[in-house]
């Protein structure tokens with residue numbers, strides 16, 4: 001049994017994953033070979049360091065995970081990639097909403113455009129459902145064409161927006177529950193089986 | 198009992214069983230996911246995705262196999278796929294503090310300034326960082342093999358089953374992974390090696 005063979009099996013030797021015969025033969029070799037026994041010692045210590053690592057404390061609970069899981073599995077039925085991309089998607093949506101809000105604010109602060117909006121779209125629902133040709137302002141150097149498409153964005157939040165969910169909407173309609181990550185749900189099935197009024 | 202009512206009852210029972218298994222193995226599974234990804238955000242994503250798949254394929258789970266073995270198979274395959282798809286996952290923030298411009302490593306802790314009591318804490322933190330950093334530099338297959346063996350304590354045969362490969366391949370992955378890890382720790386954190394076995 002040469003050193004090369006022994007050294008190729010030292011990790012398995014550390015893990016006691018060799019046959020009884022091999023374990024025995026390597027043990028005998030290590031007693032006589034300094035180089036191999038030093039190599040063995042460093043590998044043994046590496047494993048020992050790994051085993052000293054404490055269990056990581058989770059930042060989320062199993063209840064949280066189960067709530068997310070059943071929500072996704074029962075309701076979302078989206079691509080499996082969804083959870084990986086959601087953060088970026090929401091960051092993007094948030095950014096878009098901010099930009100829309102900014103442009104809309106800019107629009108109102110502009111005397112000409114705010115007049116258009118006030119006369120033609122007096123309420124927010126009308127603003128949302130307004131046909132685009134009537135609403136689209138004339139392009140101007142101050143607002144390049146790129147941003148004009150953002151006027152159409154329904155992400156723009158208004159105080160009387162019909163898209164703000166009410167309690168009954170949240171509970172009763174279309175199973176589109178939002179489970180807050182901050183509020184782990186216990187007894188998922190019973191909770192969601194009930195329909196509180 | 199009609200067919201659908203029966204299916205529903207079975208479904209309900211397996212939901213309960215699944216929930217119980219999640220509760221029981223959550224912490225352990227989280228630990229594995231964290232050791233693989235190196236940060237909480239990716240660990241949560243990975244874990245959520247793995248449990249989602251486990252949930253969907255729960256009717257195929259063979260009860261003669263320990264649940265955690267079956268689950269780790271899903272988790273590690275998902276991890277390797279995702280790693281290949283995205284390149285590395287989020288880069289570890291601790292990477293940045295390590296290599297300075299002249300190639301010297303900048304220690305995260307100024308050990309001589311610490312009093313004896315925080316010393317042990319600092320060593321613990323250094324151990325944590327050293328291993329997590331070392332693991333992040335291994336190829337995903339090596340990392341999975343080393344984590345499953347050394348942190349989770351699985352046998353080579355179990356790991357071979359989880360990684361869908363031979364015991365010989367597992368042995369080689371663990372050996373090469375562990376050697377790489379040893380070289381990195383010896384180079385960047387020799388004091389951890391001198392410390393040896395405290396526990």
Ligand SMILES: [Zn+2]
Nearest residue numbers: 003006033036
């Ligand atoms: Zn030798």
